[in-house]
Amino acid sequence: MTRLALLPVGVLLAAMLLPAGAALAATPQQTYTTQCGACHMAYPPTLLPARSWKAIVANLRHHFGEDASLGRRDTAAISTYLADNAADGPLGNRRFLMGVSPDVTPMRITDMPFWRVIHVRLLRPGIGTGPGIRKAAACNLCHNVSGNGEGGEGGESGG
Amino acid sequence: MELPIRLIATLVLASSVTAGMATAAPNFASDRAAILAHYAAEARKADPGFKGFSAAAGRAFFLAHPAGARPATPSCSYCHTTDPRNPGRTRAGKVILPMAVSRTPSRFTKLSKVRLWFRRNCQSVYRRQCTAVEKGNYITFMASQ
Numbered sequence: 001m002t003r004l005a006l007l008p009v010g011v012l013l014a015a016m017l018l019p020a021g022a023a024l025a026a027t028p029q030q031t032y033t034t035q036c037g038a039c040h041m042a043y044p045p046t047l048l049p050a051r052s053w054k055a056i057v058a059n060l061r062h063h064f065g066e067d068a069s070l071g072r073r074d075t076a077a078i079s080t081y082l083a084d085n086a087a088d089g090p091l092g093n094r095r096f097l098m099g100v101s102p103d104v105t106p107m108r109i110t111d112m113p114f115w116r117v118i119h120v121r122l123l124r125p126g127i128g129t130g131p132g133i134r135k136a137a138a139c140n141l142c143h144n145v146s147g148n149g150e151g152g153e154g155g156e157s158g159g
Numbered sequence: 160m161e162l163p164i165r166l167i168a169t170l171v172l173a174s175s176v177t178a179g180m181a182t183a184a185p186n187f188a189s190d191r192a193a194i195l196a197h198y199a200a201e202a203r204k205a206d207p208g209f210k211g212f213s214a215a216a217g218r219a220f221f222l223a224h225p226a227g228a229r230p231a232t233p234s235c236s237y238c239h240t241t242d243p244r245n246p247g248r249t250r251a252g253k254v255i256l257p258m259a260v261s262r263t264p265s266r267f268t269k270l271s272k273v274r275l276w277f278r279r280n281c282q283s284v285y286r287r288q289c290t291a292v293e294k295g296n297y298i299t300f301m302a303s304q
Contacts, residue, residue: 065231
């Protein structure tokens with residue numbers, strides 16, 4: 001009888017704990033999209049080799065002029081996601097490695113030969129990697145990027 | 160004997176549903192008050208004479224161009240604009256929802272998020288960690304906007 005009476009208490013406890021548990025269960029991709037996508041488009045990981053992502057994640061404290069460091073857990077989740085989906089990762093597309101020397105670690109997608117061939121017009125002074133880098137960094141200004149949890153502009157950022 | 164237990168079970172179940180609804184509907188004002196209380200306690204620990212946060216000081220802090228700022232981020236207002244009721248824009252072109260609480264009511268309601276962004280953005284703009292007083296002033300200013 002008393003055990004039966006305790007059952008609803010268990011249900012109550014479960015109901016209280018469930019939202020917290022659900023929030024913790026973010027996938028590595030969701031962590032990537034939320035955290036990295038707060039400041040810039042969550043670039044498809046296949047656009048860089050795994051060694052590039054590794055170098056970028058290792059130095060988030062100095063990330064293109066800003067401190068973008070994260071907690072240990074989020075950093076680890078993002079590293080896993082990027083390694084798996086990098087151009088040379090198990091889920092990536094090696095075509096994006098065209099023209100990349102194995103000795104070179106590109107630090108920007110705009111340094112990738114495939115990108116420079118396709119976007120030759122953006123490489124004009126002041127547009128591509130010059131003062132106009134903002135535009136080259138926002139793929140969604142020209143591309144309709146709907147995958148990767150990216151909904152164009154309007155992402156949330158800041159605390 | 161059977162009836163009271165069923166009654167209790169029903170009552171507890173009903174209350175658990177109510178509790179679930181209460182956690183689902185966020186209470187931003189009280190969450191923000193708790194974060195301000197957290198920083199006030201920290202400020203009092205550093206200075207027992209701490210008198211409270213100032214929106215005016217928070218505004219000055221937000222608009223200041225510190226001498227040692229990283230060139231990419233000369234001030235808070237560089238990305239957030241000088242009026243926090245406006246949306247801001249990151250250097251990579253992404254829209255930042257307004258920092259003003261009147262425009263983005265969920266601002267400063269989750270301590271882990273508040274800590275993360277203060278830690279990084281203070282480092283970028285002020286080249287150091289901000290004090291509890293500075294953080295409290297900043298939140299107080301944004302809550303007044």
